[in-house]
Amino acid sequence: MKVVIASNKEWHHRYVSEIEARTSAEVIYLSAKQDLTCEKLQKLQPEWVFFSHWSYLVPADIYENFRCVIFHMTDLPFGRGGSPLQNLIARGIYETKLSAIRCVKELDGGEIYKKVPLSLWGTAEEIYLRAAELTKEIMIDLVLNPVEPKPQEGEVVAFQRRKPADGNISACENLEQVFDYIRMLDAESYPAAFLETDKWRLEFSRASLRDGEILADVRISSRKEGK
Numbered sequence: 001m002k003v004v005i006a007s008n009k010e011w012h013h014r015y016v017s018e019i020e021a022r023t024s025a026e027v028i029y030l031s032a033k034q035d036l037t038c039e040k041l042q043k044l045q046p047e048w049v050f051f052s053h054w055s056y057l058v059p060a061d062i063y064e065n066f067r068c069v070i071f072h073m074t075d076l077p078f079g080r081g082g083s084p085l086q087n088l089i090a091r092g093i094y095e096t097k098l099s100a101i102r103c104v105k106e107l108d109g110g111e112i113y114k115k116v117p118l119s120l121w122g123t124a125e126e127i128y129l130r131a132a133e134l135t136k137e138i139m140i141d142l143v144l145n146p147v148e149p150k151p152q153e154g155e156v157v158a159f160q161r162r163k164p165a166d167g168n169i170s171a172c173e174n175l176e177q178v179f180d181y182i183r184m185l186d187a188e189s190y191p192a193a194f195l196e197t198d199k200w201r202l203e204f205s206r207a208s209l210r211d212g213e214i215l216a217d218v219r220i221s222s223r224k225e226g227k
Contacts, residue, residue: 001025002046003143006036009053011129015136023143038062048143051103052135053128058103068103069113069142071135074159076101076115077152080108082161085120085127089184090162094120098131100138102149111149114138123206124187164191169204179214182207192219199223 003025005012016027028044030036038061041049051058051070058068073084075097081087088096098118102110116134120127167185172178182193182204192203201223207216 001143002028002044003139004028004030004041004044004046004049005052005139006030006049006054007052008055009128009132011132012052012135015132019136019140019143022140025143036062038065041066048139050135050139052132052139060105063103063105069100069139070103070108070110071131071138072099072101072108073118073131074099076108076112077154077156079157079159081159084159085124086162086166086184087159089120089180092180096120098134098138100135100142101152109152111151113142113147113149123183124185124190128187167191167193169193169195175209175212175214179207179209182214182216196223 001024003019003023005016005019005027007013007029008031013029013031016029019025020027025047028046033056038059041062042065046066049062049066049068051068054070058070062068072079073096074080074088076099079088079096096118097115099115100113101108102113104110116138118127118131118134122130167181169178169181172181185191185193186205186207192205194204195202199222201221203219203221204216205219207214
C-alpha cells in the first residue's frame with residue numbers, strides 16, 4: 001500500500017518512519033506545491049492522500065480522483081475557513097476538535113472521517129505540534145481501519161482568515177486577552193502579536209501570565225516609511 005502525505009511543515013516529516021513501521025505502508029512525503037500533481041499521483045496510485053498541513057488549494061483533478069483527507073482544527077461544521085487556531089482562541093475557546101475530512105470543492109465542507117479532542121492551551125507552536133501528533137495517529141488509524149466518512153451535522157459557522165494587522169494588541173480589553181493574542185501567534189513563520197508607536201514596533205513572544213501582569217520577550221524595531 002502507498003500513502004502520500006502533503007505538508008508544508010517539517011514536523012510532519014518526522015512521523016514518516018513511524019507510520020511506515022506501524023502500517024507497513026510505503027509513505028511518500030511531498031512538501032512542495034509543484035510536486036503535487038495528478039500525473040504524479042496517477043503513477044503512484046496511493047490508497048490515501050493526507051494533507052496534514054497544506055497552505056494551497058487542492059486541484060479538483062486530485063480530490064476527484066483520489067481519496068484525499070484534510071485536517072481542520074475545529075469541530076466542523078463550526079469554524080470552517082481560515083486561521084482556525086487564532087479564530088478560536090480570539091473567541092475565548094480553548095478546547096476544540098481536530099477533524100479529518102474528505103477534501104471537496106466546498107471549503108472545509110467534506111464528510112467527516114474522524115474527530116478527536118484537541119487542547120488549545122500553550123503557544124501556537126506547542127498547539128501545532130500537539131495537533132501533528134494527533135494527525136499522525138488519525139492517519140495510522142485510517143490506514144489500518146478504513147471507514148466511510150459521514151456528512152457534517154449542525155450549523156455552519158465560517159471563519160475569516162486573519163491578517164497580520166489583526167495581531168495588534170492595542171484593542172485587547174484585559175491581560176488575559178493580551179496573553180491569548182501573544183501565544184496564539186507564537187510560532188515559527190507566523191506574524192507576532194505587536195504594538196506600535198509613531199517610531200517603534202514592538203513584537204511579543206514567550207509570554208507568561210502572572211498575577212496582574214504579563215512577562216514576555218519583546219523585539220523592538222524601527223517602523224519603516226509607509227507602514
